Amino acid sequence: MAAPLWRRGLTAAPWTRGSFSWLLSCSRAIQTTAVCHKNRAARVRVGKGDKPVTYEQAHPPHYIAHRKGWLSLHTSNLDGEGGAAERTVEDVFIRKFIYGTFHGCLANEIVLKRRANVLVVCAVFLQRLPPYKFYFLVGYTETLLSFLYKCPVRLEVQTVPEKVIYKYL
Amino acid sequence: MVPVAHPAPEPWAAGCPGSRLAKGRWGGLGTFPVNYSSRDMPKQYRFLLNKDLLWVQFSGFHTDLHHHKDNSLISISDEPDTLYRKLSVLVKGHDKTVLDSYEYFAVLAAKELGISIEKIHEPPRKIERFTLLKSIHIFKKHRVQYEMRTHYRCLELKHLTGSTADVYLEYIQRNLPEGVAMEIKKTKLEKLPEHIQKPIWDKLPSVEETATGALETGH
Numbered sequence: 001m002a003a004p005l006w007r008r009g010l011t012a013a014p015w016t017r018g019s020f021s022w023l024l025s026c027s028r029a030i031q032t033t034a035v036c037h038k039n040r041a042a043r044v045r046v047g048k049g050d051k052p053v054t055y056e057q058a059h060p061p062h063y064i065a066h067r068k069g070w071l072s073l074h075t076s077n078l079d080g081e082g083g084a085a086e087r088t089v090e091d092v093f094i095r096k097f098i099y100g101t102f103h104g105c106l107a108n109e110i111v112l113k114r115r116a117n118v119l120v121v122c123a124v125f126l127q128r129l130p131p132y133k134f135y136f137l138v139g140y141t142e143t144l145l146s147f148l149y150k151c152p153v154r155l156e157v158q159t160v161p162e163k164v165i166y167k168y169l
Numbered sequence: 170m171v172p173v174a175h176p177a178p179e180p181w182a183a184g185c186p187g188s189r190l191a192k193g194r195w196g197g198l199g200t201f202p203v204n205y206s207s208r209d210m211p212k213q214y215r216f217l218l219n220k221d222l223l224w225v226q227f228s229g230f231h232t233d234l235h236h237h238k239d240n241s242l243i244s245i246s247d248e249p250d251t252l253y254r255k256l257s258v259l260v261k262g263h264d265k266t267v268l269d270s271y272e273y274f275a276v277l278a279a280k281e282l283g284i285s286i287e288k289i290h291e292p293p294r295k296i297e298r299f300t301l302l303k304s305i306h307i308f309k310k311h312r313v314q315y316e317m318r319t320h321y322r323c324l325e326l327k328h329l330t331g332s333t334a335d336v337y338l339e340y341i342q343r344n345l346p347e348g349v350a351m352e353i354k355k356t357k358l359e360k361l362p363e364h365i366q367k368p369i370w371d372k373l374p375s376v377e378e379t380a381t382g383a384l385e386t387g388h
Contacts, residue, residue, distance in 0.1 A: 001378075041313075065318075070263070070264075070348070073347040075349065075350040076263050076349060077263070078262065078317075078350050079261065079295045079317075081350055113347035115347045116343075116345070120347070
């Protein structure tokens with residue numbers, strides 16, 4: 001069975017089929033079968049084998065409680081707890097902020113932990129900057145984020161000479 | 170007079186792991202016997218395992234009894250301490266292994282403080298699932314399903330005093346891991362109020378007599 005196609009432009013009216021079929025064959029079409037709708041969420045698609053990929057990126061999201069851990073740990077997604085939207089927005093902001101402050105230095109995704117009042121940001125950086133610059137940026141981030149979110153923010157930093165490659169896809 | 174211990178600021182001051190204060194043999198320099206099982210012992214002391222009792226010296230540890238009066242953490246008040254028949258600690262989290270390790274920690278802390286544990290059970294998990302459309306526009310037949318799993322663990326303790334409960338709960342809560350929430354239910358024991366301590370039916374006949382007396386006079 002031929003894959004169903006949505007035709008844009010010329011509509012296939014019955015009287016045109018016989019005489020103008022060569023015109024119809026060069027119209028545009030969008031494939032709409034289910035076979036083509038593969039999941040692309042949080043996955044790195046397999047390529048030629050030259051793309052380096054970390055452990056976090058290599059595993060798709062259905063491995064989350066099995067081979068992967070969580071990147072953001074808070075209680076608002078538990079049964080009967082509230083504030084999920086606020087925590088998510090804060091998380092997105094913090095990730096973008098740190099990605100921008102330590103531009104090009106992030107080896108892996110940031111892990112955010114919320115323990116009582118304290119927000120702990122765990123990050124793994126590449127050794128692309130001299131240490132005194134790292135110290136300054138860490139202090140700057142901590143102070144700015146604590147003033148922004150009115151809670152103590154701690155940045156726990158680990159540096160690595162290069163990105164840890166899990167496999168090549 | 171009941172000494173009420175205020176919860177200590179450092180969580181590890183609530184009870185040194187393995188120390189048995191009831192032994193009553195305090196050395197003047199702060200040495201005291203430590204009973205460790207081989208599993209709980211920290212690695213640096215494993216070489217001393219051949220003896221049953223270890224004499225471990227901790228420097229800077231106050232053992233002088235007179236110090237309690239100067240100690241601002243402990244206060245003595247005249248009110249009787251509240252009593253709890255049952256203290257129920259329910260922890261919930263996304264990760265079952267985290268709850269397992271937290272349960273081990275809470276049970277260990279309770280045993281060190283001498284709290285009797287009634288039971289530890291695991292209520293069944295709850296899964297919240299929802300189905301959303303996969304695409305932002307049309308494609309109604311293609312959906313994505315998400316779920317959020319909440320695992321529970323319930324620890325029930327019995328026969329606690331108010332100060333013990335405060336200290337234990339403060340210690341437990343300061344060491345709650347991230348991503349784990351806790352709910353506490355306390356069942357308090359209260360003394361029966363004075364006006365219902367004795368049954369009323371002892372006094373009822375006198376009431377009836379006056380009523381009959383009133384009826385007779387009414388005639």
